[in-house]
Amino acid sequence: xxxxxxxxxxxxxxxxxxxxxxxxxxxxxxxxxxxxxxxxxxxxxxxxxxxxxxxxxxxxxxxxxxxxxxxxxxxxxxxxxxxxxxxxxxxxxxxxxxxxxxxxxxxxxxxxxxxxxxxxxxxxxxxxxxxxxxxxxxxxxxxxxxxxxxxxxxxxxxxxxxxxxxxxxxxxxxxxxxxxxxxxxxxxxxxxxxxxxxxxxxxxxxxxxxxxxxxxxxxxxxxxxxxxxxxxxxxxx
Numbered sequence: 342x343x344x345x346x347x348x349x350x351x352x353x354x355x356x357x358x359x360x361x362x363x364x365x366x367x368x369x370x371x372x373x374x375x376x377x378x379x380x381x382x383x384x385x386x387x388x389x390x391x392x393x394x395x396x397x398x399x400x401x402x403x404x405x406x407x408x409x410x411x412x413x414x415x416x417x418x419x420x421x422x423x424x425x426x427x428x429x430x431x432x433x434x435x436x437x438x439x440x441x442x443x444x445x446x447x448x449x450x451x452x453x454x455x456x457x458x459x460x461x462x463x464x465x466x467x468x469x470x471x472x473x474x475x476x477x478x479x480x481x482x483x484x485x486x487x488x489x490x491x492x493x494x495x496x497x498x499x500x501x502x503x504x505x506x507x508x509x510x511x512x513x514x515x516x517x518x519x520x521x522x523x524x525x526x527x528x529x530x531x532x533x534x535x536x537x538x539x540x541x542x543x544x545x546x547x548x549x550x551x552x553x554x555x556x557x558x559x560x561x562x563x564x565x566x567x568x569x570x571x572x573x574x575x576x577x578x
Contacts, residue, residue: 356383363387370419379412388556400424404467406451406474406484407431411439418443428464452483461491468496476505478512478519498562525560528553535570
């Protein structure tokens with residue numbers, strides 16, 4: 342992961358307070374992770390809180406791409422609570438040891454559409470996707486193309502560690518056609534097709550993208566039914 346590696350003996354909670362002004366539950370849960378290892382950029386934690394708080398304590402359906410050492414599944418279980426359906430997928434067979442601990446784990450490739458669809462069918466649908474998988478552009482795009490259409494209305498698609506979008510060896514690069522932020526720009530264009538008059542890049546997807554949020558290394562896409570903009574004037578002169 343790019344960026345400054347915080348010292349192993351550093352006070353993460355204090356860094357979050359001092360640097361980001363954040364001392365919420367996500368910070369405490371992250372710092373208290375046991376029974377697995379999780380690796381996150383510190384600025385992600387207040388963003389998780391901002392975007393994922395509304396699902397806490399609900400029966401939401403969460404799919405994480407990338408299981409690794411199992412720590413993030415532990416974090417999501419403690420964040421979302423016992424009612425949530427949480428699945429993790431990974432192409433490393435050793436990750437199967439995490440199945441049934443904090444989530445269900447299935448082994449397969451994030452670029453395999455049949456595999457992804459089987460997992461979503463087993464889950465009964467998805468409300469949140471967190472792509473923390475290979476971080477390679479082809480895989481990220483392949484997963485998005487399969488999973489965003491299956492995301493429930495009101496759902497959120499979150500892609501982590503997208504600094505890799507600027508690495509040629511990972512299929513990206515500044516201005517490269519494969520850079521996943523080109524997709525983000527296309528979606529922003531499509532959100533505003535009412536004004537520029539050009540056909541959407543993807544007419545079906547354009548019916549459902551209501552928000553595209555870009556943070557350092559994080560790309561989030563909100564799914565709701567898109568409505569034609571309307572405006573009005575109220576009050577007296």
